[in-house]
Amino acid sequence: MTASDPAPPPGRQPSASTAQYGPAGFEEFFRHYEPMVRRYLIWQEADLGILDDAAQLTMVSAFRYWDRVGQMDPPTGWLFKVARQRLQDTRESRRRNGILIGADALHDPTAHPDPITTCDQRLDILAAVSKLPRRQQEAVALREQFGLPYKEIAEIMGASPATVRAHVHQARKTLEAILGDDKEGGDA
Numbered sequence: 523m524t525a526s527d528p529a530p531p532p533g534r535q536p537s538a539s540t541a542q543y544g545p546a547g548f549e550e551f552f553r554h555y556e557p558m559v560r561r562y563l564i565w566q567e568a569d570l571g572i573l574d575d576a577a578q579l580t581m582v583s584a585f586r587y588w589d590r591v592g593q594m595d596p597p598t599g600w601l602f603k604v605a606r607q608r609l610q611d612t613r614e615s616r617r618r619n620g621i622l623i624g625a626d627a628l629h630d631p632t633a634h635p636d637p638i639t640t641c642d643q644r645l646d647i648l649a650a651v652s653k654l655p656r657r658q659q660e661a662v663a664l665r666e667q668f669g670l671p672y673k674e675i676a677e678i679m680g681a682s683p684a685t686v687r688a689h690v691h692q693a694r695k696t697l698e699a700i701l702g703d704d705k706e707g708g709d710a
Contacts, residue, residue, distance in 0.1 A: 548588055551597075556581055558598065558668075559605050565651060565663030572612050579608040602664065603678045650700040654693050657681075661689035662697070 560577050567573045583604045584591045591597050651659055657679070664675045665686075672683040672690075679686060 547592060548585055551584070551592060552581055555584070555597065555601055559601055561667060562602050562605055562663060563609060564648070565667060566606075566656065566659050567609060567613075572609070572616065575612045576605060576609040579612065580605040583608070598668070599670070599674050599678055602668075602670075606660065606678060646701060647697075650697050651693075653700060654696060658689045658693035658696070661686050662693035665690045 556577060559580050560573065563573045563576055567576070580601060584597070584601060591600065594600060651662070654662070660679060661675060664670045664678065665672070670678075672686050675686045676683045681689075
């Protein structure tokens, strides 16, 4: 837990979807949202150790502010913003302590199976995404994987909606070129 944990916004009204958790429902909340936080982080980090630490620290922050987080409708924006900060904190901590891992160490894509996309396709996509600048990785993941609106992505990333749109557009264009080249060359 750090002083940089953003306090949840005051005044958000509970809804039927989040009020179900109540004051003691963190375990159910965790089971529902922790895999979503991991899917968000997967798009930005290939090293499982860093990903695990960031996901765990995110959920610790949610528990720390549980009285308000448990009432958010939905809490995903807040969770992704905290996850983004925890990922940066974890990377910085490892860098300071000399624990550096190669960015190309892709993790096991079967950890969260996707019934639509095969493992090979997921590896190709993750490898292509890892070639994007970090801001584009994050923007395209939040838009494509989670379907968040540009305004919410902008709040999470601390950018304007226009900047987010530009990141997503450029990421899509680059990914299309990378994945298209792989198909034409017979590598994929």
